[in-house]
Amino acid sequence: MAQRAERLAADRETVRRLMGADLRDEEFERAPDVLGNIYKIAAEKVRAAKGTATRSPWTPAPSRRSPAATKR
Secondary structure: OHHHHHHHHHHHHHHHHHHOOOOOHHHHHHOOOHHHHHHHHHHHHHHHHHOOOOOOOOOOOOOOOOHHHHOO
């Protein structure tokens, strides 16, 4: 657990340095979980490719192209 806390502190310090902003740890805690959302989207795309997906707000709607337009 200590190693995880050290990694989190180092990652936050890197973000502060790259952004040029002095964000407090509390501000990081209130920020959206962007990486978590990216993982959710990727998992949904994998499930969709396997035919096991359930629709969620992150999954784009299916194409409304006519069946004639998709045949070649």
